Amino acid sequence: MIEARQLTKFFGEHKAVDGVSFTVEKGEILGFLGPNAAGKSTTMRMLTGYLPPSAGTAVIGGCDICTDSLGARIKIGYLPENAPVYEDMTVTGFLAFCARIRGLSGSDADKAVERTIGKCFLEGVRRQMVGTLSKGFNQRVCFAQSILHDPEYLILDEPTDGLDPNQKHEVRSMIQEMGRDKAIILSTHILEEVDAVCTRAIIIANGRIEADDTPLGLRARSEKDGSLVARLGVPRDTDPLPGLEGMEGVRKVELLEKDGDRLVVRVFPVKKGEGLAALVVRHIADQGYTLESMTEESGRLDEVFRSITMKQAG
Amino acid sequence: MARELRGYFGSPLAYVLIVIFLLLNGFFTFFISGFYELEQADLRDAFFRWHPWLFLVLVPAVAMRLWAEERRQGTMELILTLPITLKEAILGKFLAAWLFITICLCLTFPLVMTVAYLGDPDLGATFCGYVGSILLGGAYLAVGSMTSSITRNQVISFVLAAIICLFLVLAGFPPVTDPLAELVPKWIVDIVAGFSVMTHYQSMQKGVIDFRDLLYYGSLIFFMLFANGVILQARRSS
Numbered sequence: 015m016i017e018a019r020q021l022t023k024f025f026g027e028h029k030a031v032d033g034v035s036f037t038v039e040k041g042e043i044l045g046f047l048g049p050n051a052a053g054k055s056t057t058m059r060m061l062t063g064y065l066p067p068s069a070g071t072a073v074i075g076g077c078d079i080c081t082d083s084l085g086a087r088i089k090i091g092y093l094p095e096n097a098p099v100y101e102d103m104t105v106t107g108f109l110a111f112c113a114r115i116r117g118l119s120g121s122d123a124d125k126a127v128e129r130t131i132g133k134c135f136l137e138g139v140r141r142q143m144v145g146t147l148s149k150g151f152n153q154r155v156c157f158a159q160s161i162l163h164d165p166e167y168l169i170l171d172e173p174t175d176g177l178d179p180n181q182k183h184e185v186r187s188m189i190q191e192m193g194r195d196k197a198i199i200l201s202t203h204i205l206e207e208v209d210a211v212c213t214r215a216i217i218i219a220n221g222r223i224e225a226d227d228t229p230l231g232l233r234a235r236s237e238k239d240g241s242l243v244a245r246l247g248v249p250r251d252t253d254p255l256p257g258l259e260g261m262e263g264v265r266k267v268e269l270l271e272k273d274g275d276r277l278v279v280r281v282f283p284v285k286k287g288e289g290l291a292a293l294v295v296r297h298i299a300d301q302g303y304t305l306e307s308m309t310e311e312s313g314r315l316d317e318v319f320r321s322i323t324m325k326q327a328g
Numbered sequence: 329m330a331r332e333l334r335g336y337f338g339s340p341l342a343y344v345l346i347v348i349f350l351l352l353n354g355f356f357t358f359f360i361s362g363f364y365e366l367e368q369a370d371l372r373d374a375f376f377r378w379h380p381w382l383f384l385v386l387v388p389a390v391a392m393r394l395w396a397e398e399r400r401q402g403t404m405e406l407i408l409t410l411p412i413t414l415k416e417a418i419l420g421k422f423l424a425a426w427l428f429i430t431i432c433l434c435l436t437f438p439l440v441m442t443v444a445y446l447g448d449p450d451l452g453a454t455f456c457g458y459v460g461s462i463l464l465g466g467a468y469l470a471v472g473s474m475t476s477s478i479t480r481n482q483v484i485s486f487v488l489a490a491i492i493c494l495f496l497v498l499a500g501f502p503p504v505t506d507p508l509a510e511l512v513p514k515w516i517v518d519i520v521a522g523f524s525v526m527t528h529y530q531s532m533q534k535g536v537i538d539f540r541d542l543l544y545y546g547s548l549i550f551f552m553l554f555a556n557g558v559i560l561q562a563r564r565s566s
Contacts, residue, residue, distance in 0.1 A: 064408055098403040100401070100403055115412055116411065
């Protein structure tokens with residue numbers, strides 16, 4: 015389990031991370047979301063022992079990062095932002111070097127390197143200098159380094175940054191597969207990624223946690239979650255809005271489009287999942303309107319993200 | 329650390345440095361000192377006396393990349409989050425670079441063989457001379473490692489290291505200390521000279537390995553590497 019307890023980091027006067035607490039259990043994939051400079055990387059750097067926290071601490075698999083940093087680091091695999099690697103080494107050489115620092119030797123190290131090369135699709139470039147590789151391979155080499163010792167805890171800072179869509183997909187499926195028995199934290203500002211791989215997401219803004227929820231739960235925070243969008247045909251010079259608004263269970267109605275006698279409206283329920291759709295359909299039929307289509311919308315992460323992070327900025 | 333050592337031999341820089349070192353060594357020994365004209369089967373005056381000056385350029389060149397390169401590539405974050413302590417990382421890098429310098433020095437062995445063939449040198453004194461040179465290289469290297477941790481720019485690291493080393497040399501260099509002795513009391517000059525690598529280097533060239541000299545080099549290296557650690561730590565937390 016990874017447990018952050020009131021992690022705080024000052025850079026001079028500036029409070030980059032402000033009392034961040036959360037836990038990640040094995041089998042969870044936690045997404046760290048936030049605008050640039052929100053404190054995502056700083057938090058991860060503290061967890062991995064690169065930056066000492068100004069206050070608070072974190073416990074990783076029973077090892078406190080402040081008092082037993084080495085013990086914690088043994089259990090962690092870390093992919094730093096921008097995937098730094100030693101450019102003057104070959105892929106195999108770099109991984110073998112990491113394996114040796116990780117305390118593997120001889121055939122164990124060879125096996126670990128081979129396994130990881132296979133897992134990360136690095137077979138074709140194994141003898142190449144890392145510095146000559148493309149960004150996608152570079153990222154994969156550094157990712158390979160983080161999973162080399164089969165760590166219980168993985169901390170990935172923007173693991174899909176700079177990859178093309180196919181590579182992104184590969185990396186995501188790798189993360190998902192590993193997420194079954196590891197605790198993983200990954201940071202990203204790609205919202206679809208959270209949907210695709212994370213079991214839980216934290217939105218962080220200005221160093222503070224603003225939301226900690228499942229992707230579904232986050233969507234539900236959107237005002238539009240559970241609202242109905244209906245396309246209606248109404249007789250000329252009639253306004254269906256007051257009628258709809260007056261219905262029981264309807265909180266608000268919004269006109270989205272108007273094109274002559276056809277309208278698109280959004281109906282916000284007081285509480286979602288109360289069978290509003292059936293009521294709306296009946297109401298429309300009673301009024302003699304024609305219902306062309308109706309869909310229930312789920313909230314969108316980007317809206318939630320924006321409303322949470324903008325509220326902070328403003 | 330093995331990586332550094334392999335890194336050195338993997339890059340052309342190493343070979344360039346070795347070649348320059350050997351060429352300059354030969355140049356100073358044979359042309360400037362006039363090794364043959366001396367008609368002495370002795371390496372001290374002709375060979376070892378140049379090392380404090382030669383190393384002034386070569387050792388900072390070896391040391392400049394140690395940490396500056398890590399910082400530039402961003403691999404500092406990688407290496408310091410691997411399960412090794414800062415102390416191990418600093419020592420590993422330092423020892424690898426030191427080994428590299430030692431290998432460079434060992435490659436001057438034909439000179440020793442020549443002298444042994446031509447005459448009957450004091451091999452014990454020659455050995456002492458080598459030990460002194462290796463220690464001198466270690467001291468410069470520790471300085472270079474420290475300056476390398478200050479900056480991400482290798483050139484700045486190089487210049488800083490060369491300046492500090494130059495100071496360490498000049499503080500005990502007779503042309504500098506002699507005029508100084510006329511201006512200030514002798515004990516001040518002695519103290520200043522005591523800080524110099526020169527003073528401690530020369531005694532070793534005479535074939536004497538004094539415990540005080542070992543202590544001097546040991547503490548200089550320790551102090552510089554300690555400062556290196558403090559700088560890295562401070563850089564991390566701010």
